[in-house]
Amino acid sequence: MFELEAVTRHYAVRQGPFRTRAVLRAVDGVDLAVHAGETLSLVGESGCGKSTLARLVLRLERPTSGRVRYRGQDLWEMDRDAVRRFRREVQMVFQDPYASLNPRMRVAQIVGEGLAIHGLARGAERDARVRELLEQVGLPPEAAGAYPHEFSGGQRQRVGIARALAVEPRVVVADEPVSALDVSVQAQILNLLQGLREDRGLTYLFISHDLRVVEHISDRVAVMYLGRLVELAPAADLFREPLHPYTRALLDAVPVPDPDRRREPRVLEGDVPSPIAPPPGCPFHPRCPDRFEPCDHRVPELRPTGTARAVACHRCG
Amino acid sequence: MSPDGRHRSLRRRRWLERFLDGWAIYRRNPLGWIGLGLLALFALMAAASFVPPLIDPMYHPMAGVDPEITSSMGPSLRHWLGTDFMGRDIFSQLLAGARVAFLVGISAAFMSVAVGTAVGITSGYLGGLADTLLMRLADMVMVMPALLVVLILAALFGQLNIWTVVLIIALFRWPGVARVIRAQTLTLKHRPFIEAVRVAGASHRRILLRHILPNVLPLSFLYMTFRVTSAIMIEAGLAFLGFGDSTTVSWGMMLQWVWKTGHMFKAPYWLLPPGLCISLITLAFYLLGQAMEEVLDPRLRKEEGGVG
Numbered sequence: 001m002f003e004l005e006a007v008t009r010h011y012a013v014r015q016g017p018f019r020t021r022a023v024l025r026a027v028d029g030v031d032l033a034v035h036a037g038e039t040l041s042l043v044g045e046s047g048c049g050k051s052t053l054a055r056l057v058l059r060l061e062r063p064t065s066g067r068v069r070y071r072g073q074d075l076w077e078m079d080r081d082a083v084r085r086f087r088r089e090v091q092m093v094f095q096d097p098y099a100s101l102n103p104r105m106r107v108a109q110i111v112g113e114g115l116a117i118h119g120l121a122r123g124a125e126r127d128a129r130v131r132e133l134l135e136q137v138g139l140p141p142e143a144a145g146a147y148p149h150e151f152s153g154g155q156r157q158r159v160g161i162a163r164a165l166a167v168e169p170r171v172v173v174a175d176e177p178v179s180a181l182d183v184s185v186q187a188q189i190l191n192l193l194q195g196l197r198e199d200r201g202l203t204y205l206f207i208s209h210d211l212r213v214v215e216h217i218s219d220r221v222a223v224m225y226l227g228r229l230v231e232l233a234p235a236a237d238l239f240r241e242p243l244h245p246y247t248r249a250l251l252d253a254v255p256v257p258d259p260d261r262r263r264e265p266r267v268l269e270g271d272v273p274s275p276i277a278p279p280p281g282c283p284f285h286p287r288c289p290d291r292f293e294p295c296d297h298r299v300p301e302l303r304p305t306g307t308a309r310a311v312a313c314h315r316c317g
Numbered sequence: 318m319s320p321d322g323r324h325r326s327l328r329r330r331r332w333l334e335r336f337l338d339g340w341a342i343y344r345r346n347p348l349g350w351i352g353l354g355l356l357a358l359f360a361l362m363a364a365a366s367f368v369p370p371l372i373d374p375m376y377h378p379m380a381g382v383d384p385e386i387t388s389s390m391g392p393s394l395r396h397w398l399g400t401d402f403m404g405r406d407i408f409s410q411l412l413a414g415a416r417v418a419f420l421v422g423i424s425a426a427f428m429s430v431a432v433g434t435a436v437g438i439t440s441g442y443l444g445g446l447a448d449t450l451l452m453r454l455a456d457m458v459m460v461m462p463a464l465l466v467v468l469i470l471a472a473l474f475g476q477l478n479i480w481t482v483v484l485i486i487a488l489f490r491w492p493g494v495a496r497v498i499r500a501q502t503l504t505l506k507h508r509p510f511i512e513a514v515r516v517a518g519a520s521h522r523r524i525l526l527r528h529i530l531p532n533v534l535p536l537s538f539l540y541m542t543f544r545v546t547s548a549i550m551i552e553a554g555l556a557f558l559g560f561g562d563s564t565t566v567s568w569g570m571m572l573q574w575v576w577k578t579g580h581m582f583k584a585p586y587w588l589l590p591p592g593l594c595i596s597l598i599t600l601a602f603y604l605l606g607q608a609m610e611e612v613l614d615p616r617l618r619k620e621e622g623g624v625g
Contacts, residue, residue, distance in 0.1 A: 058516055060512060060516070087517065090516075091517070094509045099509045100512075100513050102514075102528055102532075103510075103532075113514060113517055114517040117517055117519050117520075118518060160513075163513065163517070167518075
């Protein structure tokens, strides 16, 4: 569905007492393909560029260099009609269910807006479609007349999902769709997303910082660190045998709800380096427990290892 | 009920609800009560201004001259606030002045807020070069001494009609609104719900009119009350200096007559009423704005409402 080719997104920032120009490398040379029908999860700490990547994929932002293609077409070489089609086929679920719904609109308007924009249904037909959608995401049809502030976080996220589904997209980009929700509600929303995917044959690009969330719904997982992909693997393989030291550290940080199986957590030292001044060589080397000679001056490329896996580490492959 | 009808009644209920919620906050503010009370008084005056000429043509604020009076007289039963130098009734002039104050204040404020909102939204939404150009233009207009420019215009084009005055005030008072609305637009532009409609494929027009505008309108509305204050002040200043519309009786015009005929310190019954009215109506709109500010957004900053 999507192909990213050496995609880079830099931001010009001014910093320090003299407001000197600097470049923030939010996404720094990412190659990635999202296949039709799969759920690809993108994980990483906050600030690693995963949301920027989502915005690039959604054509909300233009890559500084490299290409993003949707079904073979470069997003920024599309004509008006192609963009329109793209806007119908690719939808998004947002992280913050409070900020992503217009406070001055009723749910019927919010959910029905895509239908209105693309001229898919009007009048009573649109109302009927909205009610149907609300039902599919587990909300009562009366919700149509209410305002967002009348709902809980989980219900709002359901509204957001209904909005995304209204135009019958093929791809849904979900940017941390559950991280603002209570744990008990998280599972409900994840199950809903999972069910919808099966019913509608959707492709998901699922962004999260929480590996627990990702484990059960993904086909493949891509791990990001400082704007780069460090590991890409089928979910089962990644959780069974993480190859990159960063992935291992992330997995170790996941709390295990079993007092007997307490793993010794290897907590990473230090903070994520600034994407304005990334360390030379492997971006992870200052915090890496396994670093050796080439790590601080040679950037490891994302190399395939075995079947369907790839890792960017001098220790592997 | 049809689904459409249900929507409409829901919307009505919602508006009422919002109004009552706002009112509940407003009514706790004693200053707001004072402002509202004063405004009601002035509105009553403006409405009553049509009555005196009907009672007797000599009560016409502009053309009605009491045939028995040839110089300024103090208050009497016949002329409650006395008469001016040529025997015109001051009380009916005062009432007519209220009407003009509302007319000038509200229409000039409405225009400047409309222009300011349009410019602010465009500037904030488009960003880049358009933003820079519009905001520099706003800065230029903002630093212009409005009163001075109006005086020059008046000197160039002779007597100004009251609507010209309104238009000029509007032209000078939009930049402040534009800046605030631009700032608000900037914060809105990157909210996820705007991004969501972009993802849904909405056009710029749709985003601006259906999503950004409704979210900045309360702010525009608030600014209108402050702009009314400043418009009334500017009009009064112009009229006092003799550049007002000489066919209209405004409070500023009344003050000018007092001054020009040398009654400044001889006829307090003539000098004080228009002066007090200008101060009080200004205060009233200011208090209204203050109280509404609390209702609409407690984080909003205050704005000065002076001349120029």
